Amino acid sequence: MSIHKEQIKSALAYVIHTQYGKDLVTLGLIEDLIIQDKYVAFTLELPKKDDALANQLKKECTESVQKFVDKEAVLDITIGINISKQRELDGEGSEQPSQQSPPKQEPVLSGVKHVIAVASGKGGVGKSTVAANLAVALAKTGARVGLLDTDIYGPSVPTMFNVTERPNITTKKKLVPIERYGVHLVSMGFLVDTDQAMIWRGPMVTSAVKQFMQEVEWGELDYLVLDLPPGTGDIQLTIVQTVPLTGAVIVSTPQTVALDDARKGVAMFNKVNVPVLGIVENMAYFVPEDMPEKKYFIFGKHGARKLAQRLEVPFLGEVPLREQIRETSDTGTPVVEADPDSPAAQGLMEIASRVQQTLDIQDRDRSSASKIEITIRP
Ligand SMILES: Nc1ncnc2c1ncn2[C@@H]1O[C@H](COP(=O)(O)OP(=O)(O)O)[C@@H](O)[C@H]1O
Ligand SMILES: [Mg+2]
Incomplete structure (x- = not known):
């Protein structure tokens, strides 16, 4: 069975960026996802340069995709640095995590x-x-x-x-x-x-x-x-x-x-x-x-x-x-x-x-x- 984009995103939603306490998909850090058979490539947009963190996240992404989607998947992850994300995320990260407060609603289902x-x-x-x-x-x-x-x-x-x-x-x-x-x-x-x-x-x-x-x-x-x-x-x-x-x-x-x-x-x-x-x-x-x-x-x-x-x-x-x-x-x-x-x-x-x-x-x-x-x- 071929791999679908939503399966990959679902697996990546399992990888948490510890600084923000949220997963990579929710934080909007995954870009340019391309899948060809077992080959899965994407850019991981980090708000700042941090090689140790980047390597750790790359490893976790690979493990998660191989565990939950396909154990033979080959991942090609490019690290991108997107400074403009930092302010946006720092705003989000300072929120009190609470079960009651709903997450920011995206304009879904507008029609x-x-x-x-x-x-x-x-x-x-x-x-x-x-x-x-x-x-x-x-x-x-x-x-x-x-x-x-x-x-x-x-x-x-x-x-x-x-x-x-x-x-x-x-x-x-x-x-x-x-x-x-x-x-x-x-x-x-x-x-x-x-x-x-x-x-x-x-x-x-x-x-x-x-x-x-x-x-x-x-x-x-x-x-x-x-x-x-x-x-x-x-x-x-x-x-x-x-x-x-x-x-x-x-x-x-x-x-x-x-x-x-x-x-x-x-x-x-x-x-x-x-x-x-x-x-x-x-x-x-x-x-x-x-x-x-x-x-x-x-x-x-x-x-x-x-x-x-x-x-x-x-x-x-x-x-x-x-x-x-x-x-x-x-x-x-x-x-x-x-x-x-x-x-x-x-x-x-x-x-x-x-x-x-x-x-x-x-x-x-x-x-x-x-x-x-x-x-x-x-
Ligand atoms: N009122 C009913 N009369 C007869 N069979 C029913 C009735 N309601 C549900 N079923 C049957 O019971 C089973 C479980 O129903 P389902 O709607 O799938 O439940 P759920 O989505 O809550 O798990 C199905 O086989 C369904 O056809
Ligand atoms: Mg049901």
């Missing part, structure tokens, strides 16, 4: 009106199922919609949308999303070998996600749905701090173990001041395909609904556990596309319309607030 993160405390609760169906349902309303699958350890978009091809790259070296059912799709799974990604550490994942944000030709979108990796650890926290999020949807099953983790999800978004649009109860009850009038509350009853009440966040609705939902996802057509009028799709369609209404209200409030501000000015 996107709303970025919606779909998160869950636990894996396997149906986060990707909800994200995929939400995206398709929003596209059905005529909105321009993108879906970014950031779950590098277990990407779902390739299967759920039956994507086997690789995305095209524009002449400006931007990645073109693949379109299915009106949704513009990008998945870590399109580009990165999942087996290789299993050994990626947190900083590599977040740097790859950041790059996806900047190097994808999203164009103008009304909604970009972000399928986050499960959990509420450092990876998720960094992603939600990097991306200009409009709001978050938390998915949970009714079980206590899932609810405990969903609560952590709500807390994470509160911490970074991202509004929680609401909680979805997935697998709310089981409906056998041959006895559609029956409901079995196998994971408990109304757990996520009650959690939403307790936390005073909106309840967005419930999705039953139905074979048709799993089957349609596994065969590449989310149920709201495959059978939009089915009882299986109904809950998902309602959730999408609640999300859309909430965002419409937010937009209206914002625009009327700015109008009032104009009228009361002398």
